[in-house]
Amino acid sequence: MIDHDPVLLGYLRADFGEAAEERLAGVLEKSTDLLQEWGVRPTGWLPGATCSLIVVGERTEEEVVLKAPFLPWELEASLRTMQAFSDHGGVPVLAADELSGTVLLPRLFPGTTLADSGLGEEAELEIWCRLVLSLRKARGDAPPVTSYLNYHEGREVFGPLRMDLADKVRRLLAWLVETSPEPQLLHGDLHHYNILLHGDDWVAIDPEGMLGDPAYEAAAFLRNPIDRLVGIEDLVGLTRQRIYSISKILGDPAERIWGWAMARNLMSVPHNDPEGKHPWTRGAEALHRLGPEFAPALIDESSWKE
Secondary structure: OOOOOOOHHHHHHHHHHHHHHHHHHHHHHHHHHHHHHOOOEEEEEOOOOOOEEEEEEEEOOEEEEEEEEOOHHHHHHHHHHHHHHOOOOEOOOOEEEOOOOEEEEEOOOEEEEHHHOOOOHHHHHHHHHHHHHHHOOOOOOOOEHHHHOOOOOOOOOOOOOOOOHHHHHHHHHHHHHHOOOOOEEEOOOOOHHHEEEEOOEEEEOOOOOEEEOHHHHHHHHHOOOHHHHOOOOOHHHHHHHHHHHHHHHHOOOHHHHHHHHHHHHHHHOOOOOOOOOOHHHHHHHHHHHOHHHHHHHOOOHHHHOO
16 A cells, blocks of 8 residues: 555544545555556655645656545546646646546656745745736636635634624625626635746646636635744735735736635634634734725725724
8 A cells, every 4th residue: 555644644534534544545545556557656755735645656767746635626626627727837637537536747846835935025926926827728617616615604703803704704705706707717726835836937736626706816825825924014014015916917806806815715714713813814804904995896885994
């Protein structure tokens, strides 16, 4: 049996409970069969994966990576989106098993993430925007954005956020859906850690795959890189600058970039962060504080005033 990241089982227990071991064993068995079928000799695994098994191997002197998903949404959309993005800023798909959603990809070198590039905020944002423009040339089918925004009635918002924020965001989300432009194929999780350097090119990895308003794509970027957000004193100012810069380069309306980020990023606020210190809690609060600047063009200006 192939080796795997030992911490992976802990993540699987959060999604599968007592069935986690069985789920892991099934994916390991299927992956072992596919590695043999595709002529790959496994040499190890890559750390950091939470939703997929990542195995490193060699095939005809080429280093490759097998990615086998555990979660249903990856089976439904991620594979198709990877294939669609393959020639438009994504990673080339060398082989795929549609039934299991498993793919074989070239290993990326040096594989530096945009978060670890040391290039600075302005250069990182420009790289992100160029990659988005390239990905937008791809065409494909995927579930709608709304299927990922399972916003439940009565969700409690912890930390420094006002307790009526959930109701405001529900109304905002309804407006965004009702007024959305023609849907495009989106990555859905295009943040600094899902953009890697391969040779001289920056490529997108691990798409969630969804159809929706192009302005949605910025939501993941605005709440990252998570470790760096901790030390930013003026997070409101940085978020405002990012929104306007992205709008200028991509042409997406600034109010829609803000709106989708507000709706999506509230889902990332940890419920075990009563003091509001987690970077994503601070990020959601920064977006909230920008409401009076962007919301007048959307819904009700007065509802976003402090």
